[in-house]
Amino acid sequence: MSTTQQDWFKSSYSGSEGDNCIEVAMRAEAVLVRDSKDTQRQFLAVSPAAWSAFTTLAADSRV
Numbered sequence: 706m707s708t709t710q711q712d713w714f715k716s717s718y719s720g721s722e723g724d725n726c727i728e729v730a731m732r733a734e735a736v737l738v739r740d741s742k743d744t745q746r747q748f749l750a751v752s753p754a755a756w757s758a759f760t761t762l763a764a765d766s767r768v
Contacts, residue, residue, distance in 0.1 A: 715741055729756075 711730035728744070730737040736756035739748040751759075 711737060713737075713739070713744075 711732070713728040713730045715728050716726055726741045728739050728741045730739075730748075731753075733753075735750040736753055737748045737750050740746055
């Protein structure tokens with residue numbers, strides 16, 4: 706799966722100060738996750754169901 710044809714999105718919670726953040730590209734077969742500061746490194750691919758479970762848990766865990 707190539708990352709050159711993906712539409713990557715950075716979290717709205719990401720800072721502009723060079724903070725640690727990720728970018729996500731949504732695909733029907735997988736959700737791709739990568740380091741926004743080093744986009745040439747290998748990305749992580751997870752199933753849409755796993756991503757949904759993760760984001761639900763993260764939203765429920767916010768302080």
